[in-house]
Amino acid sequence: MIVTAYLLLIAAILAEVFGSTMLKLSQGFKRIGPVIGLILGYGAAFYFLSLTLQSLPLGLVYAMWSGLGTILTVYIGVLFFKDRLNKKAVMGIALLVVGLVLMNVSK
Numbered sequence: 001m002i003v004t005a006y007l008l009l010i011a012a013i014l015a016e017v018f019g020s021t022m023l024k025l026s027q028g029f030k031r032i033g034p035v036i037g038l039i040l041g042y043g044a045a046f047y048f049l050s051l052t053l054q055s056l057p058l059g060l061v062y063a064m065w066s067g068l069g070t071i072l073t074v075y076i077g078v079l080f081f082k083d084r085l086n087k088k089a090v091m092g093i094a095l096l097v098v099g100l101v102l103m104n105v106s107k
Contacts, residue, residue, distance in 0.1 A: 002055060004055070005051075005054075005055035005056045006052075006056075008048045008049075009048070009049075009052045009061060009065065011044070011048040012044075012045045012048035012065055013045075013065055013068050013069050014072075015042070015045035016041065016042065016045035016065065016069045017041075017069055017072045017073050017076060018041040019037070019038045019039075019040075019041025019042040019044075020038075020041075020069070020073050020076075021073070021076050021080075022035070022037035022038035022041055023038045024077075024081065025037075026038060045065075049061065059103075060103055060104070063099070063100060064100060064103075064104075067096045067097075067099065067100045068100065070096065071093055071096055
């Protein structure tokens with residue numbers, strides 16, 4: 001059951017990152033394809049998140065969802081949109097990772 005919950009959490013994270021990417025591509029809600037993608041992405045993210053919350057604690061789920069979603073969204077920005085990271089941004093990502101690890105080992 002716990003493995004299933006974590007798989008659902010991964011699905012929620014990936015759906016949220018997809019929705020955020022589609023938000024960027026929508027160009028301010030001017031392109032219908034990406035707008036449909038962001039609605040589907042965010043809808044799926046919240047659906048999977050709600051299923052995850054049936055088995056895992058709210059604080060842990062939200063920290064994982066928002067933290068890993070942030071890290072993956074930054075990666076997508078760098079990879080596809082040529083966003084740049086400075087040392088402070090890299091340090092912030094490292095702190096997110098450390099915080100997520102600590103939350104998982106302390107549960």
